[in-house]
Amino acid sequence: EVQLVESGGGLVQPGGSLRLSCAASGFTFSSHWMYWVRQAPGKGLVCVSRIETDGSTTNYADSVMGRFTISRDNVKNTLHLQMNSLRVEDTAVYYCVRGWSGAFNLWGQGTMVTVSS
């Protein structure tokens, strides 16, 4: 089955860290750019990071630059997001998303990250 399954979310205090993971299956993971998109409760969608097929290029939204790091393991078919110096405003559902032909064409179910004291 073609799917993306996120894990690693949870409750963390401001200033803390979390590492999200996304397990991909059913497709050639190494052929796709991958993305993390987040959605704060009751709000819209924001693309926070992307990574090229071989991991050589990464990009970040200004709001997470210097605090988040995206990475991938094309042997284990996994995507990661290391989140440091977390802020209350980082609270959101984080989706792992596959890119294809300039669109987001496969979404995971999401993992909730709550930053609160």
Add this chain to the structure above:
Amino acid sequence: DIVMTQTQLSSPVSLGQPASISCRSSQSLVHSDGNTYLSWLHQRPGQPPRPLIYKIFNRFSGVPDRFSGSGAGTDFTLKISGVEAEDVGVYYCVQATQFPFTFGQGTKLEIK
């Protein structure tokens, strides 16, 4: 960053009636490779978004043909030819021409 602005539906839509959602970008979405990377997503409550349309008018596999996309440059439209109950939720346009890729604020479709 490119700002994406969507219109809101003025009222709930009756089953079988058409619906149209507009999306405008703050600058042209024509990429240097000649493609226009504008796509549409549908999100039901409590669910991840589901992709509907890519590169303005191309439907993803499994998307009913009552959904159609059109537009060019900075102005785009998603049309539903006859709304069905399963179409409720929020619709988002998203541009992937320039990073950071940006989404519209969403348009909520309710059934009358």
